[in-house]
Structures are given as structure tokens and as C-alpha cells.
Amino acid sequence: MIVVMKPGATAGEIGAVIARVQELGLTPHPIYGEEHTVVAVVGNERKIDKEIFEVMPGVEKTMVVMHPFKLASRTSKPEDTVIALNGVKIGGKRLVIMAGPCSVESRSQVLETAWAVKEAGATILRGGAFKPRSSPYSFQGLGLKGLEYLAEAREATGLYIVTEVMTPEAVPMVAEYADILQIGARNMQNYGLLHAVGRIQRPVLLKRGLMSTIEELLMSAEYILSNGNYRVMLCERGIRTFETYTRNTFDLNAVPVIKQLSHLPVIADPSHATGKSELVIPMARAAIAAGADGLILEVHPAPETALSDGAQSLRPEKFAGEAG
Numbered sequence: 001m002i003v004v005m006k007p008g009a010t011a012g013e014i015g016a017v018i019a020r021v022q023e024l025g026l027t028p029h030p031i032y033g034e035e036h037t038v039v040a041v042v043g044n045e046r047k048i049d050k051e052i053f054e055v056m057p058g059v060e061k062t063m064v065v066m067h068p069f070k071l072a073s074r075t076s077k078p079e080d081t082v083i084a085l086n087g088v089k090i091g092g093k094r095l096v097i098m099a100g101p102c103s104v105e106s107r108s109q110v111l112e113t114a115w116a117v118k119e120a121g122a123t124i125l126r127g128g129a130f131k132p133r134s135s136p137y138s139f140q141g142l143g144l145k146g147l148e149y150l151a152e153a154r155e156a157t158g159l160y161i162v163t164e165v166m167t168p169e170a171v172p173m174v175a176e177y178a179d180i181l182q183i184g185a186r187n188m189q190n191y192g193l194l195h196a197v198g199r200i201q202r203p204v205l206l207k208r209g210l211m212s213t214i215e216e217l218l219m220s221a222e223y224i225l226s227n228g229n230y231r232v233m234l235c236e237r238g239i240r241t242f243e244t245y246t247r248n249t250f251d252l253n254a255v256p257v258i259k260q261l262s263h264l265p266v267i268a269d270p271s272h273a274t275g276k277s278e279l280v281i282p283m284a285r286a287a288i289a290a291g292a293d294g295l296i297l298e299v300h301p302a303p304e305t306a307l308s309d310g311a312q313s314l315r316p317e318k319f320a321g322e323a324g
């Protein structure tokens with residue numbers, strides 16, 4: 001259930017609703033919109049009579065959120081969520097470009113790529129220091145050293161950093177270096193990890209699982225939101241289908257579907273969705289046309305020597321040619 005406050009409801013009136021929700025043994029999540037404040041009521045609210053709230057001063061109405069995802073739903077928050085990182089706004093009017101190598105491989109590789117993508121117009125640098133690889137024998141990432149190189153690249157270029165965190169235990173360490181914590185596709189339903197990133201105040205890029213439905217993606221976002229971290233963006237990165245020509249099947253439908261169902265920003269990842277560098281630009285364009293708030297793209301100075309995902313990585317010149 002959500003309790004919609006009247007425009008201009010006072011802090012005292014909102015506070016009284018929050019207190020009443022707590023008295024009833026439920027969890028209140030106030031969402032401060034431009035016109036209305038709403039208090040989302042989470043928990044087993046079925047037995048609660050909505051009139052309890054409707055008679056309270058400052059309350060306009062109550063509404064039942066029909067979807068299983070409550071805080072992520074547009075019913076709870078009709079206006080788009082905008083995640084601000086000082087200068088950069090994700091989910092606002094401008095498209096946000098996140099770019100960089102799949103993996104951080106060396107200091108020079110990450111610095112060179114960072115400067116190249118910055119000059120081409122990217123505002124966020126991507127790069128994995130902890131890599132979830134299908135094979136235990138593949139490169140697993142540089143770990144802490146990789147985070148240090150990313151921090152150095154941020155210091156030098158002013159780009160913000162998005163990087164993956166794979167375990168709940170690593171969340172505090174990765175959050176020290178990252179501006180955005182990435183939850184990889186393979187971990188979309190790692191509930192311990194979702195709780196852990198929900199309990200800190202760092203924006204999260206949540207990638208859709210390889211075999212997950214849109215509703216499952218939104219339910220995973222709900223874990224993060226219900227723990228108190230409201231700065232979540234959702235990433236469509238392709239799903240597994242019978243098609244083998246591309247690495248994954250880019251579910252472009254997911255972009256407008258999620259934009260309709262949820263207020264959270266949507267980021268498209270045509271690199272992992274296609275697996276082929278020559279397909280990345282056309283599908284990036286398609287994602288923009290479908291309404292994506294941003295793109296995350298793999299760029300590598302020498303894709304043929306990349307330690308991961310070389311086949312889908314753009315050369316900096318190609319990236320600059322398109323981004324510019």
C-alpha cells in the first residue's frame with residue numbers, strides 16, 4: 001500500500017504517518033516527489049484497513065500497488081528517479097555514457113582508455129577489478145590493485161567509476177573506490193549481496209540475469225530499495241535464447257517495459273548483449289531510440305590482446321567516431 005500525502009503536507013503530518021506505519025509493525029519508506037510525498041508501506045499490510053491512514057491530517061489517499069515490486073513501481077513514484085553524482089545525472093534529460101575496458105588489466109591500459117573515453121564524451125569509466133568468469137582458469141581480475149588503478153584514473157580524468165562487486169564481504173572495500181557499484185548478471189539473484197548493497201548509500205547498477213525475467217530484475221531491485229538504498233539503475237545486457245549467432249539476445253523490449261513499470265533509470269549494455277564489436281553501435285542506437293537513459297560500452301585500446309571480452313570491445317577511435 002502507498003499513502004499519498006497532499007501537496008504541501010507538513011513534515012509533522014508525514015512524520016505521523018511514518019510513526020503509525022511503524023506502530024502497525026510495518027516498514028515505512030517515504031518517497032519525496034516534486035509534488036507529492038508518498039509513504040510506501042512495506043510488509044504484510046493485507047490486514048490493515050486503509051482508512052487508518054485516510055483519516056490522518058495531510059493524507060490525500062491510499063493506493064494498493066498491484067505489482068509484487070512496490071518501491072520500484074511507478075505507482076509508488078510516478079516521476080523518474082534521477083541519480084546525481086555531482087555533475088552527472090543518470091535518469092535525467094541527458095544520455096549518460098559509461099565506457100571502458102571489460103577488465104582492468106594494467107595501470108597504463110586503464111589510464112589510456114580513461115583519457116580516450118573522456119575525450120569522446122563519456123562521463124563514467126567502467127572496468128572490472130573483480131571478474132565473474134565462466135571458467136576458473138580465465139583471468140579473474142586484478143582485485144584491489146585494479147581498484148587502485150581505477151581510483152588513479154578518476155583522479156587524473158575526473159571520470160566517475162563503475163565497477164563490479166561480487167561478494168557481500170567486498171562491498172565496503174569496493175564502495176571506497178567506486179562511485180557506482182555494479183552487480184553482475186550472474187549475481188542478480190545473490191540476495192546476500194543485494195542486501196549488502198542495499199544497506200549502504202552508493203548508487204548501484206543492477207544487471208539483468210542471463211535467464212531472468214523483467215519481473216525478477218525488478219524484484220531484485222526491490223531488495224536493494226527495501227534496505228534503504230534508493231539509488232538503483234537497471235541494466236539490460238541481453239538474455240540467453242536459442243539464438244547462437246550473437247552472444248546473447250538483446251531484449252530491447254525490456255527498455256520501454258521497465259520505463260513503464262518503474263521510475264528507475266535504465267542503462268543498456270549492447271556490448272554484452274551482442275558479443276560482437278561490429279553490432280555494438282547499431283544496437284546502442286536502437287537502445288537510445290527505445291528510451292534508455294544511458295549506455296555502458298566496452299572500449300579497449302587493443303581488443304585483440306584483451307584479457308576478457310575482446311571480441312565485443314570497441315577501439316577508442318571507433319568509440320570516439322560514434323560518440324562525438
Ligand code: PEP
Nearest residue numbers: 102184185186207237272
Ligand atoms: C561486465 O560488465 O564485464 C560483465 C561481466 O557483465 P555481465 O555481468 O552483464 O555479464
Ligand code: MN
Nearest residue numbers: 102298308309
Ligand atoms: Mn565484459
